[in-house]
Amino acid sequence: MPGRRLSKWVVAVPMGVLALVTIYPLVFTANVAMKTRREYILDRFSLTDSLRWDNLVTAWTSIGMARYFANSLIVVTASVVTLLLLGSMAGFALSQLRFRGSKAFFLGCLAALFIPFQVIMVPLARVMADTGLIDTYPGLVLAYVAQFLPFTIFLMTSYYKTIPAEIVDAARIDGNTVYGVYRRIMLPMGAPALLSVGILNALFCWNDVLISLLMMPSADHRTLMVGVTSLRGQYSDDIPTFASGVLIAAVPVLLTYLFLQRQIADGVTAGSTKG
Incomplete structure (x- = not known):
């Protein structure tokens, strides 16, 4: 029983890390898209304060x-x-x-x-x-x-x-x-x-x-x-x-x-x- 649990963790941990590595670029891109240029220059890794759709509208139109x-x-x-x-x-x-x-x-x-x-x-x-x-x-x-x-x-x-x-x-x-x-x-x-x-x-x-x-x-x-x-x-x-x-x-x-x-x-x- 302990061996079976260990084998599950051996598979789950690397797959979880892989999922985070895969998802992070998309989350980071979405976060940057909601920032103003000034906010990005001041701190590119911080979370945006609010959802701003101006950049998306500008890119689309x-x-x-x-x-x-x-x-x-x-x-x-x-x-x-x-x-x-x-x-x-x-x-x-x-x-x-x-x-x-x-x-x-x-x-x-x-x-x-x-x-x-x-x-x-x-x-x-x-x-x-x-x-x-x-x-x-x-x-x-x-x-x-x-x-x-x-x-x-x-x-x-x-x-x-x-x-x-x-x-x-x-x-x-x-x-x-x-x-x-x-x-x-x-x-x-x-x-x-x-x-x-x-x-x-x-x-x-x-x-x-x-x-x-x-x-x-x-x-x-x-x-x-x-x-x-x-x-x-x-x-x-x-x-x-x-x-x-x-x-x-x-x-x-x-x-x-x-x-x-x-x-x-x-x-x-x-x-x-x-x-």
């Missing part, structure tokens, strides 16, 4: 965080929808259909997971510039789809492989076409995996800086994370305003993790078990 937020929402929504559509189709084909080159295609998707974006960023930028897609929403959406589609195909293929082939065969015998099987059988049965993969892809796209910075050079088309990064140079002498921008960018991600953590965990382990 005057600095342009509302525009950056809208840009991110448009791009992330279009990217996730496209990724789920293409990924679910490819996952169904690779897991349930037999055609020449299917194994090679799946191995190619696995190989693409190990290619860093920095390796392909220069040729990608040249291709996008030649086609006139730089500084456009479709260009950034295509870049996100190209970067995250192998990951989506891999997870959807792994999940669809857990569905018995007899279900597909029975649907074909009932007169369904391949598209009918995909729409009536595979999409509803793959809804849990689609939700999990969609959340993961949304977080990947939302938190991205490098791809967005490369594809969206103009200030009007910046996404939220790029806009927050640019604030560091513009408002280096106004830390409370900069902290407000960081807080605005962090809140959607934080809420996603708080309310959808089970779906995120299911997405990471999608297809890892049979049955």
